[in-house]
Each structure stands twice: as structure tokens, then as C-alpha cells.
Amino acid sequence: MSATIRVLIADDDRLVRTGIGLVLAPLPDIEVVAEAADGREAVALTLAHRPDVVLLDIRMPVMDGPAALREIRRTAPGVAVIILTTFGEAAYVSETLAAGAAGFLLKDSAVDELAPAVRAVAAGEAFLTPAVTRQVLDRLPAPAAPAVDPAAERLAALSDREREVMVLLAQGLSNPAISERLRISEATVKTHLSRAFLKLGCDNRVQAALLVHKAGLLLD
Numbered sequence: 230m231s232a233t234i235r236v237l238i239a240d241d242d243r244l245v246r247t248g249i250g251l252v253l254a255p256l257p258d259i260e261v262v263a264e265a266a267d268g269r270e271a272v273a274l275t276l277a278h279r280p281d282v283v284l285l286d287i288r289m290p291v292m293d294g295p296a297a298l299r300e301i302r303r304t305a306p307g308v309a310v311i312i313l314t315t316f317g318e319a320a321y322v323s324e325t326l327a328a329g330a331a332g333f334l335l336k337d338s339a340v341d342e343l344a345p346a347v348r349a350v351a352a353g354e355a356f357l358t359p360a361v362t363r364q365v366l367d368r369l370p371a372p373a374a375p376a377v378d379p380a381a382e383r384l385a386a387l388s389d390r391e392r393e394v395m396v397l398l399a400q401g402l403s404n405p406a407i408s409e410r411l412r413i414s415e416a417t418v419k420t421h422l423s424r425a426f427l428k429l430g431c432d433n434r435v436q437a438a439l440l441v442h443k444a445g446l447l448l449d
Contacts, residue, residue: 234351235262237278239271239297240286240313245336249284249313252340259347268292272300275308281351284334287314287321295324302329309350326435332356333435355434357401381444383429391425392446394418398434399441 236259238246246264253259262278265271268285269292275283283301287294298310311332312325322333331350334342334357346356384392390411397407404422408415422434431437 232258234259234282234347235278235280236260236347237263237265237271237274237280237283239265239268239274239283239289239294241266241289242286245286249343252343253347256344259344266290268294268297271297272304275301275305279305280308282347283308283310284313284347285310285330287312287325295321295328298325298328298330309353311346311350311356326439329432330435331433355436357435357438381446383440384444384446386428387425391421391428394421395425395437395441396446398422399438399446401438 236253238249238261240246240249243266246266250261250264253261262280263274265274267290271283271285271289272292285294285298285301289297292300294312294314298312301308301310309331310329311334312330313334313336314321315336326333332346332355334346349356384395387395393411394407397410402410404415404418407418411418422437426432426437429437429440431440
């Protein structure tokens with residue numbers, strides 16, 4: 230990743246593209262390098278410009294967001310993709326997160342979340358604010374009983390502390406917040422997350438949160 234984070238905006242609504250561009254343009258560390266009006270154009274411009282981050286709408290003509298995401302991940306795996314949408318249907322969320330989206334940002338989220346989201350995924354992290362995390366997970370289908378759910382079996386490989394950290398992550402807590410809650414250092418939190426991700430085969434925090442939800446560990 231270069232010093233300046235290069236961003237591609239893909240949305241079929243010109244006003245949305247313009248609005249996002251206006252938010253990001255004044256920032257010295259972020260540059261909007263291209264805009265796409267459909268999924269196929271998003272893939273083509275990603276290959277042409279090699280941005281660090283793609284902000285990708287789910288519902289677009291020619292090629293929808295999930296299909297464009299899969300193609301971007303296949304042809305440009307180093308590019309981080311944030312799904313940008315007004316829709317929270319479980320089918321779309323599950324599909325895009327499983328396909329490797331690095332973040333999920335609702336269009337009606339506060340505009341001051343855009344830049345932090347871009348910076349986070351460009352740094353190799355995932356981005357979901359606590360409120361959005363809960364909103365996304367709450368709209369997913371109810372998980373199967375943990376005793377028979379494959380996700381629960383995968384999580385059984387974790388240590389008690391790794392599982393505890395993963396549950397807090399899935400609740401939307403940041404590394405500093407997890408550190409404070411468990412009274413351990415941030416470095417220790419990162420170590421637990423790295424080990425848990427390796428054991429579970431998760432690429433990022435979003436996929437990990439989805440796995441915890443499927444295992445039923447967020448249920449009261």
C-alpha cells in the first residue's frame with residue numbers, strides 16, 4: 230500500500246458517488262482514483278487502477294456487487310473491498326462476507342465513518358462499527374444448535390481466552406476495548422486474534438464475527 234490510500238467508488242447512483250467523493254477528497258491521505266457505475270466497470274477499473282480499497286455497492290446493473298466482489302478477489306486479491314449498501318438482507322450479508330469483503334458499511338452510516346473504514350481495511354484490518362456489527366448479525370438467520378453446528382465445532386479448537394476474545398470481537402469491540410474489558414494488553418489481544426484466525430481459517434474480523442454468530446455464542 231502506498232502512502233496515499235487509493236480508492237475506487239462503485240455505485241450506480243451518481244449522486245452517491247459524488248457524495249462519497251466529496252467526503253474523501255479533502256483528506257490528504259486518501260485519493261479517489263476512479264468511479265464505476267456498474268459491477269463490470271468496477272472490476273475493469275480495479276484492474277486498470279489497482280486501488281488499495283474499493284467501496285462497492287451491492288445492487289448494481291450489468292454485474293451485481295457480490296459477483297463483482299468475487300471477481301475482484303479472484304483477479305486482484307490484494308485489493309480490500311468494503312460493501313456499501315442500504316440493504317441489510319441476510320443473504321447478501323452472508324454472501325459478501327463469505328466472499329472476502331473486508332467491511333460492511335451502510336449508506337446511512339455517519340459520514341465520519343467513511344475515512345476510518347477506508348484506512349482500516351487499507352491497513353489489512355476489517356471495519357464494522359459496533360452498531361453496524363449488531364445490525365448485520367441481528368439480520369442473519371438464527372444459528373443452528375451449537376451441538377450440531379459446524380461453526381461451533383470449529384470454535385471448540387480455541388482456548389478459553391481465544392474464544393472470549395472472539396466473542397467480544399463479534400460484539401463489535403475494537404482491540405483497545407477488548408484490552409480494557411479483559412485487562413490484558415493490546416499486543417496480547419492481537420496475539421489471541423492471530424492464533425484464533427489461524428485455527429479457524431478466517432481472513433479477517435468480519436468473517437470471524439460471522440462464525441461466532443453462526444455458532445450461537447452471541448445468544449443470551
